[in-house]
Amino acid sequence: MNERRFAAAALLSGVLFGAGLVVSGMVQPTKVIRFLDFTGDWDPSLALVMGAALFVHVLAQVVLRGRSAPWLAPRFVLPARRDIDGKLIVGAALFGVGWGVGGLCPGPALVASAHLATDALVFSLAMAAGMLLVGRLESRSALLGGS
């Protein structure tokens, strides 16, 4: 595997993603909140963001059909689980609440943090702490033989 090309592709993907987030309006918490405000002053813009992203990405899936490996790596590394468990639902529920309250999700929070915006930095630090906390609990429960 060509490490440099692999890294270059990851960098390109990141740049496109960051640019896309800004263009889409996802880095505007009030816009996110107005999108989630279905019963109030609804701004449907973010539905178009997701729709367009899905449309383009589904096309990529079609192009990839039948391929056993990506272009620059020996294999795909994709989430394998298909089951729906309590952790998924609770996790998604908590994420949704945080997103609706703050108006930020991980990508936009990081993009805004690059501007050294106080709210984004606070959000991002707390987010990292939350991830670390769950990560610690996960490894502890694995050590104890839990799931």
Add this chain to the structure above:
Amino acid sequence: MFTPWSALAGGSLIGLAASVLLMANGRVAGISGMLGGIVVPARGEVAWRAVFLVGLLLGGLVMTWLWPGQVGSSPRPLPLVAVAGLLVGVGTRLGNGCTSGHGVCGIARRSPRSLVATVVFMATGAIAVWAMRSLGSVT
């Protein structure tokens, strides 16, 4: 304000980004997993994630320079922003994904997990916004 064209353009860029990462690198462009895999290091998968995130920050900065005014701040007081961040960190880790990981990449792969997760976080997001509005918070 309804902004269909920038929404479509931005969404297309996001979709393209995810497509590049999948087609070239064979990975999923889920930002919570991207960050999570660095915060709680996933062996062998840290370096490319760090490169991606550097790209994310760069792309965001350059685009903001080209188009100022597309980045805004949270309308909530800082303590609430911290709580929100914590919930997002905990929730995305527990649920293994966020708007990009589940909402875009997962649904595109027709993952039932991602479909369910997306419906759930959209619903609780809407409920949270409604609750905040009922409590007098107006954006």
